[in-house]
Each structure stands twice: as C-alpha cells, then as structure tokens.
Amino acid sequence: MGRPAQIDRAAVLAASLQLADEQGLVAVTMQAVADRLGVTPMALYRHVANKADLLDGVVESILLEVPLPDPAAPWADRLTALSRGTRLAALRHPEVFPLLLQRAAATPGARRVRDVVYQALREAGLAEDDVVQLERLLATATLGFAASEAGGRFAAHSTEQLNADFERLQTMLATTILQAMEATPHVP
Amino acid sequence: MGRPAQIDRAAVLAASLQLADEQGLVAVTMQAVADRLGVTPMALYRHVANKADLLDGVVESILLEVPLPDPAAPWADRLTALSRGTRLAALRHPEVFPLLLQRAAATPGARRVRDVVYQALREAGLAEDDVVQLERLLATATLGFAASEAGGRFAAHSTEQLNADFERLQTMLATTILQAMEATPHVP
C-alpha cells in the first residue's frame, strides 16, 4: 500500500471545468474527464462521489473564482464590484453558470459572496431583516441576468447593448437600496 | 400506406412534461417517454427531431401556459399579473423551468409574453428604446427569481418568506418603471 496519487479532487474539477468551457457541458463525461487526466474513468470515483458531486464541485469552484472587493472601499462600490465580478465569471464559464441557479445557496463559496453583501448592507444602516431580504433580491437579479446572458437567452443582442442593460440593472438595484435606507429609522 | 397515427407532437411533449414534473428532468428519456405513450422509442423520431428538440418543445409549452392578462386592465396591473403567472408556471414545473434561461427568447411562446410587456410599457408613455431595454430587465429579474425558487436555490426558505420576497421584487420593478416615466418627456 501507499501508492503515490496521480490525481486529486482539485485536478478532477479543474479538468471538468476546462472541458465544459471548451466543448460544452454535454462533453463533460466521466470518460472524457478521465482521458484528460490520463487515467481511467473508474479512478475518478475515489475523488468524487458521482457525477452530480462532480458538477457540484465545478459550480463551487466558479463561485470561489468571483473576486471579493477591497473591504476598504465604500459599501456601494463593493456591491457593484461584486456584481460585475459575478457577471464576468459567468461570461468566462457560460456553459456551467446556469447551474448556479439550480443548487442550494448553502455552500462555502455561496456564503463567501453573500457575506460581502450582508456586510455592505449593514454598513448602509439597514435593519437585519432588510439586509437578508435585499441580499436575496440583489443576488437573484444579478444571477438571473448573468445566467440569461451566459445561457444564450440574449443571443440576438450586441455586447454594447448588454453592457448598457447591466449598468441599468445596477442603477435599479442601487435605487432599491436607497429606498430601503430612507425607510429605515437611523440612530444619529 | 396511410396507417392511422397513434401519437403526435403534442402528445410527445405532454408526456415529457408530465414525466419531468413527476420524476425529474433526468427521468425524461426517449424510452421513458415512449413507454408512457405505449410506443417504442424509435417512434418518437417522426415527431421530434431529437432529444434537444423535444426539450425545446417542452420549454415552449410551459411558455404557452403562462396566462395572458385581461387587455382591459390598467397597464401596471397587467404587468404584475403576468409576472405572477410566470412565477406560478415555474412552481408548477420546477424541474423544467430553469431551462427557460438557456434558450433564445425568439420563439412564439416567448414573443407572446414579451408583447404584453411591450404594450404595457408603451401605454405607460415610455420611449421605444426604454420599452425594449426595460422589458429585458423586468423579464430577467422575474425569470431569475422564478428559476431560483423553482431550481431550489432558496430551498431553506419558507413559502411566506418567498412570497414576501416576490412582492418586494414587484415593488422594485414598479419603481424602476416609474422612474423611467418621470425621465420621459411626455406629450400632453
């Protein structure tokens, strides 16, 4: 016993993501992933439980790829930076991104992003209930747009148009936050 | 020749949708759909080009299921009615709904819903460019929420909470429209 490992979980997930980016989600089969790693399909089962677990891992790795904004920046800037970073991650991995809407938002990668939003909204002076509800709204609007764009629902539109759409979405979300702030009694 | 048809395209799509609702999207195989229709898998290929076409057809049938609001109602009411109808369609078919974000919005079913929004925004007095851009924003926000809810991203939350979230989303969208109207020079 004690055979040196040829692959590990990270390598399996990286190969899967690369394959999806290059040839589409349907090309991500256990055999194709194994091929890319120079290994037989059966070897993967020591590192992922099954194919669903493999896809969960890929989704998680995209989430971890979203850059967190500088904590020293003003809260509003942090929110737009995070939103833009999410959109860019979607454009980098259009084949996989739509899966983000189909997994429970309870993984470390999801929490990591959500906590940035929580923190920003708290600094904006919102009540805790508002913070939690608004985070869900901001997240679904952003993810919905990013997934639509990546998934091809907007195939007919130009990049310029989609950039303008995204910026208008940002404005809409900022307005919603401002209104929530105005409705919040604040301590002086 | 001239053998009486046992099945048609509508029957294939209906059986597929029913199967997805009852046993999940993965259960929708050509063999399972054929079984449900009392036919062999190969018979399906006379009515759908392939499996992708079958899924496209299922998505389209969900879109056609969204009820169109009474054209006599005020435009704002029509928009919220349409949005609620979309959400309900998602909750009826949670397994398939996430696919809506992955198909080009260029089918008759998609156009049918979009035209209701166009008409309402025009009645609100918005300029044509605004109409088109706002429709995309309203649609992605609504679809993003509905797909997230249906796809299970909110699995941890109560129905009451999600109802409240959805209503707040409606308010957010209504505010965006109002702001666009205020920024529009109108003829008296």
Place this chain on the structure above:
DNA sequence: ACCTGAACACCGTTCAAGT
C-alpha cells in the same frame, strides 16, 4: 491507498424492414 479490467444496465440515434 490508489488505480484498473471486466461487467452491467441504460442512453440516444440509425436504418432497413414491416403493415
């Protein structure tokens, strides 16, 4: 401990053949 060979049940799709 880690990887492989062989095997199983199932998948989508084709094509020629039946009625």
Place this chain on the structure above:
DNA sequence: ACCTGAACACCGTTCAAGT
C-alpha cells in the same frame, strides 16, 4: 405514413483484483 427490430457507440457505476 407510421411504427418496429436489430444494431451501434456511448453513458454512469459496481466490484473484485492488481500494485
């Protein structure tokens, strides 16, 4: 015109066996 039988290449997954 519509459906079927037989066949093909490919899937995910298991289990015992090799090093």
